[in-house]
Amino acid sequence: MSTKIIRDPLYNYIGINLNRDGWLLDVLNSPEIQRLRRIHQLGVSFLTYPGADHNRLAHSLGVLHLMTQAMEHLEAIYQDAEVRRAREPLLAAALVHDVGHGPFSHVFESCLGVDHEEWSMRIIGSHGTTLNRALRGCESSLPATVAALVDPKNRDHPAWQKFLLSSQLDIDRLDYLRRDSLFTGAGYGHFDWYRLLNTFEIHDDEASGRDIVWAEKSVLAIEEYIFSRYYMYQNVYLHKTTRGFERMLEAMWRRARRLRDEGRDVGLVPAIRDFWDAGNPEVRQYLAIEEFTVLQQIQNWTAHDDQPLSDLARRFLERKRFAMVESPIFANSLAPDYEGWQAALAELVGSRVEYSPSDMYCLRDELKGKYNQPYFPETQGDQQSVKNVIRVEFEGEARPIEVSKRRPRLKPLTEAPRDQYRYYLPKELQAWAKKLRAEWT
Amino acid sequence: MTRYQLAKIVDWAGTFQSRKRMQKLIFLLQAKGCPLDVDYDLHHYGPYSHDVALLTDQMVGAKLLTETKEALPYGEQYSYALTEGARRQTQEYEAAPRGSGPAEEMARFQALARELYQHDLKELEIASTIVFFRKQGLDWDAAVEKTRQFKNLPEDASFLNRCKALATKIVA
DSSP states (O other): OOEEEEEETTTEEEEEEHHHHTHHHHHHTSHHHHGGGGSBTTTTGGGTSTTOOOBHHHHHHHHHHHHHHHHHHHHHHOOOHHHHHHHHHHHHHHHHTTTTOOTTGGGGHHHHTOOHHHHHHHHHHOTTSHHHHHHHHHOTTHHHHHHHHHOTTOOSSOHHHHHHHSSTTOHHHHHHHHHHHHHHTOSOOOOOHHHHHHSEEEEEETTTEEEEEEEGGGHHHHHHHHHHHHHHIIIIITOHHHHHHHHHHHHHHHHHHHHHHTTOOOOOOHHHHHHHHOSSOOHHHHHTOOHHHHHHHHHHHTTOSSHHHHHHHHHHHTTOOOEEEEOOOOSOSSSOOHHHHHHHHHHHHHTSGGGOSGGGTSEEEEEOGGGSOSOOOOOGGGOOOGGGSOEEEOTTOSSOEEGGGTOGGGHHHHSOOOOEEEEEEOGGGHHHHHHHHHHHO | OOHHHHHHHHHHHSSEEOHHHHHHHHHHHHHHTOOOOOOOEEETTEEEOHHHHHHHHHHHHTTSEEEEEEEETTEEEEEEEEOHHHHHHHHHHHHSHHHHHHHHHHHTTHHHHHHHHHSOHHHHHHHHHHHHHHHTTOOHHHHHHHHHHHTTOOOOHHHHHHHHHHHHHHOO
């Protein structure tokens, strides 16, 4: 048997069986997938954690590696045609699921006004891409099948396959939690991934179809996984420094866009100018925007004659961060006056002539509870899709049970976290802002 | 969707029974133009919003809503009502200058919300699924047929027609 070996810091060896899965090399070697080498997996987290320089390609290979193991696990249990047929689409989807990410991953989506999942589907489906040709080389319908798997709104594809790729305990998360932990050095994000990967089954339900469930012996590993997510959210994904630089990047691009809309020359580099000029950008125009393009653009702006734009560009490149102030605790929790509070902060910032306009120096960060919840269980009354929750086959039960119903330790993590608002402003104003906050609380 | 908006919708019902009903009613209000800004996906039981589910739970956690769980033959049913504190805060907000605009905006949908609340839950589910497909660009017949197939419904013309009639009241 011939195997392509790729070294990886998480798994040591990632092997691609060339006899069976050799077509994946064409997918891997396509320029669209290779571009992922140049996209930071964790956006601008490297400004907080210097080691967080790992890229989307390494993560995609990790997902492919785990999906290969997951499919081998299923093929050993089930000898049915649906599982066999699912292998190629799932391996392809594992490798290409992030192909639509732009510079700095999620953070730059708002700067360009794009959605990476939509671009993933366009890139996969576009006949002009090498990736599309590579997928068609394996099976002519593969691009459409993979796009359906990647599409979060698609409900036509078998739910158990969608679960493996995107759910609250999917193969994507099994890789990135541990990979992000390793590269940030944060020390969290460890769990018994091997057990999770080797103890799930396909459950046939007459009413709701086929679904992924875990054996009872895995509940501790599931608990550990959910706690890992919680710690990674608190320590890495929602880190106040990272979030501050994300908002700074957005403010800078918002400023450039506004100036450009007003007819000012903002010295756009060709790739970004082409993308913004195109009403409906083509795939090649999107793919031409790389992190080095964006960094070059920011570097150019450091010399721009618009003071706020050049100031924020310098602050970003020199890592001169804004300071963070939490929102006050409002007496009226039903209708908190965030607008009034932000206006008061903006007035404080606007009192300093060098921080004008104040909306460039008083940045709001909205931490929606839904992005801060490590696990959202099914509430029976919601009758939401049961496909997305983690279910376990407990002994003596006729049907699988949602895991938190039997594990009280998980209860605190399943409660709805409140929405939080943070405000970023120049450091020398932080003490004044804190005083103001005390008056508002 | 704001806490105030959800509080109003709950309060119009007095005690709002069933999270599923809440999901569908809010979906239909939004489709009619109520500015709730909620994301919906299609789930097995029709349009479903994680935002609505989470906001409800957040407001229970903040002691703005009371939650009552009732065991029924087919499962559990959750009911919600405003707490006294939430009622007082609602009144304070509506009396304040910043609250008058949102109050007027929501008041325009009060009659529709009350009417929808009286509908059979299954009709709300099917009508909202039809609206969901209609908003995806299907014409009425295609939206109804896709809903029928999606929900595996028998070709009961009278039931589907009732649901379609409700859906057409919401969107053109």
